[in-house]
Amino acid sequence: MACVASHSALDVFDGAKDEGFRTVAVCRLGRDAIYKALPGLIDHYVDLDDYKEMLGEPVQRKLLELDSVIVPNRSMAVYVGYEGIERSLRVPVFGNRMMLRWEERTGEKNYYRMLDEAGVSRPKTFSGIYEVDRPVVLKVQEAERTQERAFIFATDGDDLRRKVRRALEAGTISEATLRSAVIEELLLGAHFNVNFFLSRVRRRLEIISVDRRIQSDLDGYLRLTARDQLELGMQPSMIEVGHEPATLRESLLSHLRDGAEGSGGVREARAAGADRALHTPADGAA
């Protein structure tokens, strides 16, 4: 069981050991300490200077010799790249490697389209401010800190227009980044991440776990009272830093399962006999 040593690899390796598998950590140099800290967790290390080497002949040969099956994670998708994983990787990948790029928000294959084709309801998206007829959130890359996204909440189109103008004037966003912004219907509701697994062996859809994301600085900012927040007037970032476990009401579990079971994605996967682990952010679904 091989995995790029990052993201949720600890979980994968821990689970693999529980099931009696031998493990291979594909590790960028200097990132092995946390895996070595747990004796007996990793059987083989494949060291890389750069994740792109994963597609090179020596690494692939090594992984094939070890009889590896790769469990893909988000780090692998991002650092190695969809193209390479789909076309150049000869090592078997657990699940359907063609699904990985559907986790993107943009492009021909994107998660909005996947949800739509599967018949799973999701927040409406708007192609422009002129279309907005309800409370929305605009998600846009910041002008200067390009790794960060700004979130602009607005009650309607006029409000959004006013706030976007203000942000442009303040320079936090730019006309250029605005072009790739997403405008999403604002759906309030409790946030849950629900982790599904479609088992080919057991011929069933499993709900593996439910958790809730913790975001920084947002989490710290929201621990200030409203008065302190307003006086400080900061704009918190929303970077995922951890999770809390949670349970869902039994009736919602039932809903989720029925929704996922009935969705085209699962039907097709069943028809195709494919195994697949879906991680669906069910934000605002409750």
Place this chain on the structure above:
Amino acid sequence: MACVASHSALDVFDGAKDEGFRTVAVCRLGRDAIYKALPGLIDHYVDLDDYKEMLGEPVQRKLLELDSVIVPNRSMAVYVGYEGIERSLRVPVFGNRMMLRWEERTGEKNYYRMLDEAGVSRPKTFSGIYEVDRPVVLKVQEAERTQERAFIFATDGDDLRRKVRRALEAGTISEATLRSAVIEELLLGAHFNVNFFLSRVRRRLEIISVDRRIQSDLDGYLRLTARDQLELGMQPSMIEVGHEPATLRESLLSHLRDGAEGSGGVREARAAGADRALHTPADGAA
């Protein structure tokens, strides 16, 4: 071990299996998918078109033949009804079935009275606005969405009077629903649900678990910054959708146990030799 298949029935069945019991799911048609998803969880299904059939002869006979003991849950209490459970149900019920109606907020038997008779302190309630002398929360059924409750927070009687007038004018509440409103002292503090079990066999009170409720839309609304909340100006609903696990400070655990142990309810139950599972919302108790 039989249970109406809803609410916390998954927990009950899972625990029953851990202890080696055979299980019976009393299931409204079409609600069995989530129980069937876990192979080996349910030994027998008793299908219903309507929960009221649970009091009918065929269902009762079936449950008795299976030698069932029913673990009651909130769904059963609400859908089957107190009267029927107390008078017409011949199947044995785990715990004291006469306690179920004490979970109501109103009526002769209500949870305020139970807490008072047990000597457990609780937020003071006021019979009218004229009595209010401190920060309070008024809980009232909404005028139009009658399944929803509106919560009006006020610093004192004058403030409450003003806000109630405003809500009446806006039409969110009505004079009619206002008559069955509850005015409760506003006690701030961390929220915990503490689950107790009074074991007749082990002759002791057990604290089984501690969790915290997640409410929708409230949870999503509170993940917005104060500025965004004020600009959007929405009034979030407070529907329970899930829970988070939590632990309590050791000194508070001790307090809780002493309070529950010393309470009249437990003393009487002990005297009567009764088994009973109490679910006490300890909101604001910390």
Place this chain on the structure above:
Amino acid sequence: MACVASHSALDVFDGAKDEGFRTVAVCRLGRDAIYKALPGLIDHYVDLDDYKEMLGEPVQRKLLELDSVIVPNRSMAVYVGYEGIERSLRVPVFGNRMMLRWEERTGEKNYYRMLDEAGVSRPKTFSGIYEVDRPVVLKVQEAERTQERAFIFATDGDDLRRKVRRALEAGTISEATLRSAVIEELLLGAHFNVNFFLSRVRRRLEIISVDRRIQSDLDGYLRLTARDQLELGMQPSMIEVGHEPATLRESLLSHLRDGAEGSGGVREARAAGADRALHTPADGAA
């Protein structure tokens, strides 16, 4: 395995039993109920009228006869006192008893200095308002409720000066308590408590668990919408009442481990062959 029966003693006793140790609860009279509630948890009780008796000859002799090793907790440090634990306690203490007083915020040995000497980054502290050049939080003992601390958040020095003057006029803080106030750089970010253990036997640093603190009244206050908070205008207290479990992103776990591994404290402890359990509040670290 002996422990002052308070704080996190339940965890210690439970863990000790898992490992097959016999347990001794050093218990102030009337505080034993919660430990007796779990049959088989405690093998011996040593009763005290006052925690200071722990340094007296009879109690020490008893603990030595039982061949005890004391696992120190915060209650023991506070109630028995650093001086006594360091000089008069003849019973072996698990870990390095000279470390206990480093958990204080003030004095020659304090946690800021420990973090600095270990090379762990932490919020900057300011010796006076005149030095403040960024958003800060001032932590000060309240004037009347002397067990409580007031927290004053400010965007810069001028803002802090204005707010301190206002609080002095309102009488919530006093010139006297202000002298021992701490002014800390305000670092926003998600809050996590990370529990480390440096194992001499396994020669490694372990991350045992990650949780997040729940504070009262703060937690209840923050469950009100911004509008309700502003209308009520209360100042919530921040008393620790419980915890929620959490997980950290794998990359942050790695960071934490590297930081802790590389820190002087761990290096020295290794050199000295010392065992030690560190509880480091990693607030704002994420």
